[in-house]
Amino acid sequence: MKMREDLKPGNKFPNFELPDQDGETLQLSQRMRGWPIIVVFYRGVW
Amino acid sequence: MRDLQPELRVNYCKLVVVTVDDAETSRELRNRIGAEFPFLIDADRTFIEALDIVDYTDPKHSPIPIPYTFVLDRNREIYRIYDGWWFVGRPTVEELRMDLRAVMSRRPDYSYDRAWDESLESREGAYGLGEVLIKKK
Numbered sequence: 145m146k147m148r149e150d151l152k153p154g155n156k157f158p159n160f161e162l163p164d165q166d167g168e169t170l171q172l173s174q175r176m177r178g179w180p181i182i183v184v185f186y187r188g189v190w
Numbered sequence: 191m192r193d194l195q196p197e198l199r200v201n202y203c204k205l206v207v208v209t210v211d212d213a214e215t216s217r218e219l220r221n222r223i224g225a226e227f228p229f230l231i232d233a234d235r236t237f238i239e240a241l242d243i244v245d246y247t248d249p250k251h252s253p254i255p256i257p258y259t260f261v262l263d264r265n266r267e268i269y270r271i272y273d274g275w276w277f278v279g280r281p282t283v284e285e286l287r288m289d290l291r292a293v294m295s296r297r298p299d300y301s302y303d304r305a306w307d308e309s310l311e312s313r314e315g316a317y318g319l320g321e322v323l324i325k326k327k
Contacts, residue, residue, distance in 0.1 A: 146242060147241065147242050147243050147256075147258070148240075148241050148242045148243075151241060151260075151268065151271070152268065152271070153268050153269060153270065153271065154267065154268065155267070155268055156265070156266045156267055156268070157260055157262050157266045157267075157268050158240075158241070159266060160237055162208065162230035162231060162232055162237060163213070163230070163231050164213075164228040164229060164230055164231065165213050165216040165217040165220055165228065165229045165231065166213070166217070167213060170206075170228060170230060172206070172266065173266065175204055175206060175228070176204055176262075176264065176266070177204075178264050179202045179203055179204055179264055180203045180204070180261070180262060180263050180264055180269075180290055180293045180294065181203065181204040181205065181206065181261075181262050182191075182194075182203070182204070182205045182206075182259065182260070182261055182262075182286060182289075182290075183205075183206055183208065183259070183260040183262065184191060184205065184206070184207045184208070184257075184259050185207075185208050185209075185238065185243060185255040185256070185257050185258045185259070186207050186208065186209040186210075186211075186229075186255070186257065187210070187245075187251075187254045187255060187257055188209055188210045188211040188215075188251065188254060189211055189215055189219060
């Protein structure tokens with residue numbers, strides 16, 4: 145499977161919103177507050 | 191990633207982990223490794239499916255995310271993508287550091303400007319850096 149086509153350098157990453165480990169909803173841009181960010185996708189604890 | 195935390199802290203850069211584990215498992219892992227960054231819970235796989243970064247090859251745990259890492263600038267523009275399906279595709283701490291350096295160097299205030307010494311107004315006008323400098327005083 146190929147990743148969504150618009151996910152490539154130079155394009156904007158979605159401003160997604162998910163709950164954190166404590167149940168608080170967090171939006172990406174709110175976390176960034178105008179600074180760079182690294183988004184890591186983790187496969188989970190096996 | 192934990193090893194990068196001190197540098198992220200002093201450079202105001204952020205890190206988030208998107209995981210398909212539940213909140214309790216993520217809390218335990220986060221505490222165990224001493225992570226300061228949040229784990230964002232995508233247990234129902236909605237977000238990874240929306241991005242088409244799902245791996246169905248593992249019969250026991252699928253669907254799971256392909257372990258991509260994205261480095262974004264301050265405007266959410268994608269600077270670098272690491273495809274970590276193979277382990278060698280995953281970024282090292284040093285690679286991430288170099289990426290953040292490149293992204294940070296896009297700022298107009300990346301290099302020191304002597305004018306900042308001369309007036310509060312010039313510091314405040316320097317792309318927001320004034321606030322940082324003033325806080326440090």
